[in-house]
Amino acid sequence: MHIHTVFFWLWKTTGPxxxxxxxxxxxxxxxxxxxxxxxxxKPATTSRAVIDNSYDYGVVLKFSDLASHDAYQAGEAHQLFLETCANLWSKVQVYDIENDA
Structure with a gap:
């Protein structure tokens, strides 16, 4: 199992x-x-010193394996998202996890 977690910080000037x-x-x-x-x-309202809830949106995706993840990365939907939305965020952070489950 491959778990792909992405956090987005949108520009503060991003409108509705x-x-x-x-x-x-x-x-x-x-x-x-x-x-x-x-x-x-969106970030939960939890509040502890170890929690970073400064991001605007988070995404967690599960794939059967790394090959499926890589196909997704190269796929049309991902490329279109980058073309149409990359200008809307000031920062993006990715964390990937491999899991044997």
Whole structure:
């Protein structure tokens, strides 16, 4: 199992129309046929010193293996998302996990 976790910080000047564009882009992106499970959300309201909730959106995607993840990365949906939405974020951070489950 390959778990792909991505956090996005949008530009502070991002308006409602651009946010809708970003949310639509995330929805389409995460419906790629290589994705087994998907979670999209905003930071939880938890508050502890070890929690970073400074991001605007987080995405967690599960793939059967690294090859499926790599196919997703090269796929049309991912490329379209980058072309249409990359200008909306000031920072992106990715954490990938390999799991034997």
């Amino acid at each position: 129309e651009q946010i809708r564009q970003f949310e639509t882009g995330l929805d389409l992106l995460t419906r790629d046929p290589n994705v087994l499970e998907r979670q999209i959300g």
